[in-house]
Amino acid sequence: MKKLLARRELSLVVAIILIVGVAVALQPRFASEQNIRSILLWVPLLAVAAMGQTAVIITRGIDVSVGSILGLAGMTTAILLRDYPQLGVGGAAVIGIGLGAILGAINGGMIAFAKVPPIVATLGTLGIYRGLTFIVSGGRQVDDYQLPKDLMNWSLEGPALLSNVPFINSIPWVVWIALLVMILSHLGMTYTSYGRDVYALGGNPDAAALRGIPVNFVTFMAYVLCGIGGGFAGVLYASRYGTVNPSGIGNGFELQVIAAVVIGGVSVFGGTGGAPGVALSCLLLGVVNVALSVLAIADTWQMAIYGLVLLVAIIADERFARSARKRAGEAV
Amino acid sequence: MSSAAVNPVSGAVILSASHISMRFGPVEVLADISVELRAGEVHALLGENGAGKSTLAKILGGVYKPVSGKLALLGNEITLSGPRDAAAKGIALIHQEPLTFPDLSVAENIFIGRQPTKAGRIDWAKMRQDAEKYLSALGVTLDVSAPVRGLSVADRQMIELASALSLNAKVLILDETTASLTPGEVKKLSAVLDRLKAEGKAIAFIGHRMEEIFSICDRISVLRDGLKVGETLRTETNVDAILRWMVGRDVHHLVERGEPNLGDVALDVSGLTRKPRFADISLSVKAGEIVGLAGLVGAGRTDVLRAIFGLDTVDSGLVTVVGTKLVHHDPARAMEAGVALVPEDRQQHGVLMPQSIWENGSLAIMPRLAKLGLVDDKTARKKSAEGTQRLAVKMRDDEQTIRELSGGNQQKVVIGKWLLTNPKVLLLDEPTRGIDVGAKAEVHRVIVELAQSGLAVLMVSSDLPEVLALSDRVLVMRGGQIVSTFDRKDATAEGIIAAASGATLAEVTA
Structure with missing residues (x-):
């Protein structure tokens, strides 16, 4: 497995370098500080949401409501900060993340305990959470002047501690936060029994149950984690964009998150993949995103391109899984 | 290894099960x-x-929880809430198809759910070390950091044992x-069991093959x-006596299999090979003949x-159905040539449970009934009724879902569905x-009638009385090969079991 992961990560690195190379060759402006900044601000949102989705997909599940979770949690955080600035940015962030956890728990409860198929349960909540986003906001957006400066600063300033280090000092808080989330995810998936149970469940659900792994709890928690990631990403969204619009926030985001996870080497057939690959694939998508806009390829193409890359990754995985099973002499 | 200090007195009863009964639905599978x-x-x-062994x-x-009866561990009554609980109490079940996680490492497969930790995090180095320790106690060398995918069944069993x-x-x-192990692997397992025995483990061994049983086991109980x-x-026993216990009942002929009315060869198979499942299978079935295919799971x-x-x-080999060579391995062509397959697992492969009897009954001829891609329900129902009436399916009406029927009647619908395709060869599993x-x-009765009407029947069955009652010839498979053939008059339960389990006839009669 180590070798396989290394191969996936290596090819992601190569892909990133290639795309950057082509983009710079065609449009030297690509390497501008402005663009690097916009990659650095876009990727953390995706990465934080993708970490939770990673656990879900390893268990052979899927959470398509993650964009709506981001939306509802981000909207709620923005409204709270507008109406009750005394909460402070930290307090509102905790509420946003907590709300994400609750929304994830609703998904997880339906899937783990009521045995609703993941795609059905989360497609339902995709609609419900989006609807609630309109209800809590009354359909009105929160504008950047209504939000405390502190929140914006997450996306503008880095830690004071590093303010004298050249280059590093221009890396904003959101990037450090995302890095921390990725490291914690990786450690959690590798060094806790919960993380290993997630892999076992995805690898062989029947065996996991017979080996006494608390299958329902493990499944439930994966969706809670996904909700936490979505909620946290919602808070980061408010910081990044300042303007929070109920129909814009997180709309269609699930496609990018799921694409990032699958391209990062997490098989939709369960049991394989992990945080490092997903982190790299978030960076890849970030580079692609900026490259497309710098090369003046219309925004409207972006969704189609994510969809295409996602399908290619799944087909490649499926073929790979088949040949692995064949080599192992298992039924194909 | 677990220490010699707790090594119990050899011969002391460790686990006892008394008066265990078990039923699945209305079917009693274990009694007292x-x-x-x-x-x-x-x-x-x-x-x-x-x-009922498994x-x-x-x-x-x-x-499973028994319907009645008691389990006692070292004299104390216990109840087991599940395999995890049993494992915690020191009872481990090793499965025929081992429960492993293909993408996790060997070490993790051994310790999943209870990995050693240090300061709250999983201690991978210690886990690998411990894995090596337990594997070497079994005399097995495996790369403990390699994924389990690709390892043989025997290796995976060793992981479960570890x-x-x-x-x-x-x-x-x-x-x-041992069911899916090679002779060499069985020998290795047997050596491992000897070690474990010497350490005072109590071992239950479920199996079929006489030579294995007699070389590995100390005590034999027979269920029937x-x-x-x-x-x-x-x-205090011999193979012969055990076989007699296993077969036991008088093999009464369940149905009257009249004199077969044999025609030309309808199914001819030569040199069929699909490694590692089976190799060089050659057989032929004539129109009107029932051939039984016996053997162990x-x-x-x-x-x-x-x-x-x-x-x-398949890797190689040829299948010919009434003169048509089936070159491309494709069920549609086989059906066209006149082959029908009634699968083993009715629930999974045989019927569409939530659908009605007539929908199930007309399924196999749907493409033929379709006009411009549409199927007229009335025609489909009429066709389905031909099948269900011919086989006397007991039902209220054909709008019932097939789930409501008994197993026997479901099976008749499945067979009836295939009869509508006018098959020449019927494969029954x-x-x-x-x-x-x-x-x-x-x-x-249905099977015999179909043969009388000129169908060639090839039937896989593990039910010996059934095989003996219906078959005009019995082929016995072992380890992917046909190892013997019996004509109806020579077929006996003992002979078939001996051939299937690899005991030689000399042993049986010794």
Whole structure:
């Protein structure tokens, strides 16, 4: 497995370098500080949401409501900060993340305990959470002047501690936060029994149950984690964009998150993949995103391109899984 | 290794099961069974397919809860809430198809769910070390950091055994563990069992093959139709006596198989090979003939039927149906040539449970009924009724969902569905599995009638009386090959079991 992961990560690195190379060759402006900044601000949102989705997909599940979770949690955080600035940015962030956890728990409860198929349960909540986003906001957006400066600063300033280090000092808080989330995810998936149970469940659900792994709890928690990631990403969204619009926030985001996870080497057939690959694939998508806009390829193409890359990754995985099973002499 | 200090007195009863009964729905599968597993002893649980051995193993291993009866560990009554609970109490169940996680490493497979930790995090180095320790205690060398995917069944069983040892299991239950092992692997396993025995483990060994049983086990209990028919020390018995216990009942002829009315060869198979499942299978079935394909679970019988029907590709070999060579392995072509397959697992492959009887009954000829891609319900119902009436399916009306029918009647709908395609060759896989005794006779009657009407029937069955009652010839498979052939007049239960389990006839009669 180590070798396989290394191969996936290596090819992601190569892909990133290639795309950057082509983009710079065609449009030297690509390497501008402005663009690097916009990659650095876009990727953390995706990465934080993708970490939770990673656990879900390893268990052979899927959470398509993650964009709506981001939306509802981000909207709620923005409204709270507008109406009750005394909460402070930290307090509102905790509420946003907590709300994400609750929304994830609703998904997880339906899937783990009521045995609703993941795609059905989360497609339902995709609609419900989006609807609630309109209800809590009354359909009105929160504008950047209504939000405390502190929140914006997450996306503008880095830690004071590093303010004298050249280059590093221009890396904003959101990037450090995302890095921390990725490291914690990786450690959690590798060094806790919960993380290993997630892999076992995805690898062989029947065996996991017979080996006494608390299958329902493990499944439930994966969706809670996904909700936490979505909620946290919602808070980061408010910081990044300042303007929070109920129909814009997180709309269609699930496609990018799921694409990032699958391209990062997490098989939709369960049991394989992990945080490092997903982190790299978030960076890849970030580079692609900026490259497309710098090369003046219309925004409207972006969704189609994510969809295409996602399908290619799944087909490649499926073929790979088949040949692995064949080599192992298992039924194909 | 678990220390010698807790090594129990050899011969002391570790786990006892008394008066265990078990039923699945209305079917009683175990009745009043008592067995004791002793320290330092391998206790064989023997019986034909369906005798209840595996059910008993699963009860001992905590997978099933018995309807009645008691389990006691070292004299104290226990109840097992599940396999995890059983493992915690020192009872480990090793499965025929080991429960491993293909993408996790060998070490993790051994310790999943209870990895060693240091300061709250999993200690991978210690886990690998411990894994190596337990594997080497079994005399096995495996790369503990490599993923399990690709390892042989034998290696994966060793991983399960190592996992059991790491739990300090006192009782090991091996459920058909040798069924898919090569002779060399069996020898290795047998050496491992000797080690474990010397350490005072109590071992239950579920199996079929006589030579294995007699070389590995110390005590033998025989089950038949859910009842325990006898228990003996190995030293006080012989293969012949055990076989007699296993077969036991008088093999009464369940149906009258009249003189067969044989025609030309309808199905001819030559040199069919699909490694590693089966190799060089040659057989032929004439119109009007019923050929039984006997053998143990895992001998490759189902695989042969699937290959003939074109569900699986083959490495080499030829299938000819009434002069048509089936070159491309494709069920549609096989059906066109006149082959029908009634699969083993009715629930999975045979019927569409939520659909009505007529929808199921007309399924096989749907493409033929379709006009411009649309099927007229009335025609489909009429066609389906032809099948259900011919086989006398008992039903209220054909709008009932097939789920409401008994197993026997479901099976008749499945057979009836295929008859509408006017097959020349009927492949039956365990046609009466899970069907109660009364209905079995009905299905048997149908099979005999179909043969009388000129169909060539190739039937896989683990039910020996059924094989003996219906077959004009019996082919016995073992380890993916046809090892013997019996004509109707020469076929005996003892002979078939001996051939299937690899005991030579000399041994049986010795």
